[in-house]
Amino acid sequence: MSNFRKVPRTEWQPRPLHLQAGAGEWPHAADLYVGRQVTAVRLQSDVTQAELARAVGVSPQQLQKYENGKNRISASMLFEIATFLGVPVGRFFQGLPGNATQKGELAALPVDERITFLASSEGRRLIEGVMRLHPRTRRRVSALIAALG
CATH class of the missing domain: 1.10.260.40 (lambda repressor-like DNA-binding domains)
Incomplete structure (x- = not known):
């Protein structure tokens, strides 16, 4: 007779990686x-x-x-x-x-808050709105933003 107690399968199976501590x-x-x-x-x-x-x-x-x-x-x-x-x-x-x-691989593109903003819905709406403006108006808006910043 064995000295080992029967352990339900769920007790001895390792937890999936995504459920382990810190993961x-x-x-x-x-x-x-x-x-x-x-x-x-x-x-x-x-x-x-x-x-x-x-x-x-x-x-x-x-x-x-x-x-x-x-x-x-x-x-x-x-x-x-x-x-x-x-x-x-x-x-x-x-x-x-x-x-x-x-060696020889391309360096990663910089990922900063500008790209994150451009990828956001707010950034896309802003760019789409600016692109609908007449080019002369766009330049003026750009100058205004530069003056404010």
């Missing part, structure tokens, strides 16, 4: 970073959210969630995004802490 942070910093890099590359490529969303087969709202780190981007979706934007998938991870870059 429950959501959204994860890596998801935020990758989403911001997608935004940066998209803006650098002069592609709108609507254009990219249509190209990869998701709604603009879903793409916005990817870019804001609210939803994780699957490997296949990241591949589709990278392919459309003409960059390697690894481009979105460059500069991520703990992800050492190899």
Whole structure:
């Protein structure tokens, strides 16, 4: 006869990684970073959210969630995004802490509050409103903002 007590399976199974102590942070910093890099590359490529969303087969709202780190981007979706934007998938991870870059790789695009603002709904509304202005009026608005700042 065995000296071991019968342990229900749920007691001895390890907890999934996302439920372990210290791993429950959501959204994860890596998801935020990758989403911001997608935004940066998209803006650098002069592609709108609507254009990219249509190209990869998701709604603009879903793409916005990817870019804001609210939803994780699957490997296949990241591949589709990278392919459309003409960059390697690894481009979105460059500069991520703990992800050492190899010699000859491109440096990560700077991600700062300006890009975060441009990716926000407020930033998009502002840009869309300014773009509807006559070029001469836009220059005057720009000068006014510079004078206020």
